[in-house]
Amino acid sequence: MKKNSKLSGLYLGILFFLMYLPIGVVVVFSFNEARLPVRFTGFSMKWYQELFQDRDMIQALKNSLILAVSSCGVSAVIGTLGAVGLSRIHWKTKGVMEYISILPLMIPEIILGMVLMAFFYMLHLPFGMLTLLIGHTVFCVPYILMEVKARLVGMDPSLEEAARDLGAGSFRAFWDITLPLIMPAVISGSLLAFAMSMDDVVISIFVTGPRVSTLPIKVYTQMKTGVTPEINALCTIMLGAILLVLAVYLILGKRGKGNKR
Amino acid sequence: MRKRGAGSVWMILPLYIFTLIFVALPLLYVIALSFSTADGGYGVNWKFTLDNYKQILEPVYLQTFTGSFRLAITSTLIICLIGYPFGYFMAKLSEGKKKLAMLFLMLPFWVNSLIRLYGWIIILQKKGLLNYILMKLGLIQEPLKILYSYPAIVIGMVYVLLPFMALSVYSSAEKLDWSLIEAARDLGAGRWQAFWSVTFKLTLPGLLSGVILTFIPSMGLFFIADILGGNKIVLVGSLIQEQMTRGNNWPFAAALAVVLMVLTTLMIVVYRKITNVKELEGIG
Secondary structure, three states: HHHHHHHHHHOOOOOOOHHHHHHHHHHHHHHHHHOOOOOOOOEHHHHHHHHHHHHHHHHHHHHHHHHHHHHHHHHHHHHHHHHHHHHOOOOOHHHHHHHHHHHHHHHOOOHHHHHHHHHHHHHHHHHHOHHHHHHHHHHHHHHHHHHHHHHHHHHOOOOHHHHHHHOOOOHHHHHHHHHHHHHHHHHHHHHHHHHHHHHOOHHHHHHHOOOOOOOOOHHHHHHHHHHHHHHHHHHHHHHHHHHHHHHHHHHHHHHHHHHHO | OOOHHHOOHHHHHHHHHHHHHHHHHHHHHHHHHHHOEEOOOOOOOOOOOHHHHHHHHOOOHHHHHHHHHHHHHHHHHHHHHHHHHHHHHHHHOOHHHHHHHHHHHHHHHOOOOHHHHHHHHHHHHOOOOOHHHHHHOOOOOOOOOOOHHHHHHHHHHHHHHHHHHHHHHHHHHOOHHHHHHHHHHHOOOHHHHHHHHHHHHHOOOOOOHHHHHHHHHHHHHHHHHHOOOOOOOHHHHHHHHHHHHHOOOHHHHHHHHHHHHHHHHHHHHHHHHHHHHHHHHOOO
């Protein structure tokens, strides 16, 4: 038994090493002085400096941030209200609607992308930030919806009933009682959606316009032409940003669970 | 009760409207599109036709489908072989280590898959890390051409999708009642026999859901073939993208998407059938 657990530990160790090896390689070589990512010749920040002088890159970063914040905000409103609403109404269409609203997470990304592209074209929407915003909101809503729904399951409905009995309208009861209680789920769902939006390539490629680029699209198109240290630096920055969001998410998640008990 | 529900209609409306307009309607539109006639440029002639579906049966496009399937099956098989023990061993770890392993497994989900694939380009390219090390060790004289080849795509697929398999095997192995295996052993079953007849059977739903979670995306992850395969191997996903952006045959792209959707839905239905049967067997 002892020998077995050592072997399985070794197996897991090797796999985890291989999982993190490519990420580590990217980060390490972003600080490499030489252009070729083969040997580490010396520590340097020059690729970061070059990156920040690239105007297109800065514009893409701005676009990505604007997009992530706005699609996250819109989805937070739709998803949160929707989750609370779904828990209260007893319409026959409820099950079907719930299924359709999480559908974007269940069909292959490429199909979602092409479906939206064809649809936007039919509507004569100008391809650009607007179509990107709608596209991202489509796949961000389900994350928030699911997080809030899970939180609502563990909530005591009598609190809100009490508020209603004391004369609060449905909006007041929601705003004063329910919303503060589900806030951790709203925030963690939004952070998840934020990360997904900052991350998305496939859907963005389909719904963006010819002149608008997001950070992942930029990385993707550059990557196709080959390896440059600037991409290493860019990837490292994105990695750092995502780790930051993740840390906040984990801390909030812990707190949310603590509140429940 | 009903009255209270009525007061909440305003909450549900944004979700209903948004979902109907931007999820349900586009899907229906593409299904309709797949039965229409291409009319040059981006134009569409709304004349009912089955030609788009017939076109898929043409050898060139059928090859794309079989090629995609072959790649998906190859990757999924490798993922099963590596991922099953991965999830299984994780479930056998002690509580504290389990949490740590979970964190390490989930972390890459958050990291852009492009970044992770980019790391593989650095490792696999001709003047890359792997060739450098292999040549230093004297194992090879000439650098291997792995990048922009079929194996590179398989590596990319396995790498991106492995966590899904590990996760679903883990979640079903975690629920496993280990005393059942002890019972089988006590009743005289050998190590392997006990594994096959108890452990494997009970973790099969996890394995199968892992298969679905890896097989479905591997049909559509066109950017892996694009980045690591140098666009040499055309997958259904790449074909759809090409028909949308360059080929300008949207009805055909729509038909491809519908077929892909139907196939993936079928797989999920079959999965539900199989696992239900197994569950009944387990209980009975």
